[in-house]
Amino acid sequence: MSTAEPSFRWRSIALPALLPTLLFSIGEGAIIPIIPIVAGNLGATLAIAGLVAAILMIGELVGDIPSGWLVSRIGERPAMIGAALLSVVALVICLLAPNPVALGFGIFLIGLATAVFALARHAFMTSFVPVSHRARALSTLGGIFRAGVFIGPFITALAIELTGTATSAFWIHIVACLGAAVILIVLKDPTASFGSVRTVKVDGRKLREGEALVAREAQGLFRTIWSNRGVLAKLGTGASLISAMRASRAIILPLWALSIGISETNTAIIIGIAGGVDFALFYASGQIMDRFGRLASALPSMLGLGVGHLVLAFTHDVDANVEWFIFAAIFMSLANGLGSGILMTLGADLADKKNPAPFLGAWRFTSSLGGAGAPLVLAGITAAVSLSLAAGTLGIVGLIGAGVLARYIPRYVPRVPRR
Numbered sequence: 001m002s003t004a005e006p007s008f009r010w011r012s013i014a015l016p017a018l019l020p021t022l023l024f025s026i027g028e029g030a031i032i033p034i035i036p037i038v039a040g041n042l043g044a045t046l047a048i049a050g051l052v053a054a055i056l057m058i059g060e061l062v063g064d065i066p067s068g069w070l071v072s073r074i075g076e077r078p079a080m081i082g083a084a085l086l087s088v089v090a091l092v093i094c095l096l097a098p099n100p101v102a103l104g105f106g107i108f109l110i111g112l113a114t115a116v117f118a119l120a121r122h123a124f125m126t127s128f129v130p131v132s133h134r135a136r137a138l139s140t141l142g143g144i145f146r147a148g149v150f151i152g153p154f155i156t157a158l159a160i161e162l163t164g165t166a167t168s169a170f171w172i173h174i175v176a177c178l179g180a181a182v183i184l185i186v187l188k189d190p191t192a193s194f195g196s197v198r199t200v201k202v203d204g205r206k207l208r209e210g211e212a213l214v215a216r217e218a219q220g221l222f223r224t225i226w227s228n229r230g231v232l233a234k235l236g237t238g239a240s241l242i243s244a245m246r247a248s249r250a251i252i253l254p255l256w257a258l259s260i261g262i263s264e265t266n267t268a269i270i271i272g273i274a275g276g277v278d279f280a281l282f283y284a285s286g287q288i289m290d291r292f293g294r295l296a297s298a299l300p301s302m303l304g305l306g307v308g309h310l311v312l313a314f315t316h317d318v319d320a321n322v323e324w325f326i327f328a329a330i331f332m333s334l335a336n337g338l339g340s341g342i343l344m345t346l347g348a349d350l351a352d353k354k355n356p357a358p359f360l361g362a363w364r365f366t367s368s369l370g371g372a373g374a375p376l377v378l379a380g381i382t383a384a385v386s387l388s389l390a391a392g393t394l395g396i397v398g399l400i401g402a403g404v405l406a407r408y409i410p411r412y413v414p415r416v417p418r419r
Helices: 010-041 046-074 076-096 100-128 131-163 168-186 190-194 209-218 221-227 229-259 264-280 282-292 295-313 321-338 342-350 357-384 387-412
Strands: 199-202 205-208
Touching (some): 010 046, 010 229, 010 264, 046 076, 100 205, 131 282, 205 209, 221 229, 229 264, 229 342, 282 295, 282 321, 282 342, 295 321
């Protein structure tokens, strides 16, 4: 095992990790607000449009399972390049889709690619950023992702205004993915820039530290879930509900705008502004968690997301429904921003410090179940009854989730003393 700690310069991760992440995130942020709109333009009902949008999260959940194995086999950089190119193929399918079913297939592939790209960039940072700078680097990575999701909708609004079609957002993501892939392809081998890096043997194979981390996360996933079933059934349920409310927010805002007749351009602008509020709070959330404890971030975040859904539920048919929609979008983004990083932080708090990878893989998968399930619930209730009832149901789920977090975070994660 090599233990040499490479010297570290922040600019050394800008091209291989941060810039590709920013481009990929801008592309993702560009398409998220318009997926239900494109599905509606292809003849989908409101419920089916919500289901098509939900398939993105389902693809990410499915992609979480093999992505660790893939990254450990081919390496971080090739995995990011492959994920970007798979996204391009999927986006072309979306552009050519003649019906919502074909669109849903393309969206599913985008979800798979997103899961691989996200895990590969995390592994890259683990391999090439020394421990002394790793937390700040990962926090910066999270901020870069949120910045991309903030910028993307505004580019979409401009593209729709210029072209008159919502599908132009798919071209934005294609350009972003190709840009990320080109940057990663033309870069020299990262070890030439970073020097010697820590390596670990896994199943007889010599892997860089980040590759070993994701390989261990992928090994025995369901066995690890079973052996940690106590905490995962309790606090893990709370984490799953956090993911559920975040996923619901991402789906319900464009779906709501579609249902009350807001134009495609204005939908993208409103969601972009809301994303700016979310982005602005990612650092403050970490400060709150460190100074006042994890619950001080998680509880107001869940309460805010729940209340935001309830606001939507009771304002669909009022005269000022557009104004209420804008308020709810900003309010939920504020709540979501206050919870930035809470899932990763709780996972790190709970994991075995000597061998955290297996638990972190189980924690991420358990959390992702809520993110994949909530949009399906949203689409199902919308199909059976109405979008307003779906919003109200998920608002109640958010309040229940706040109760779960209030009960189990103090039990499993001792409060951090105020500094």
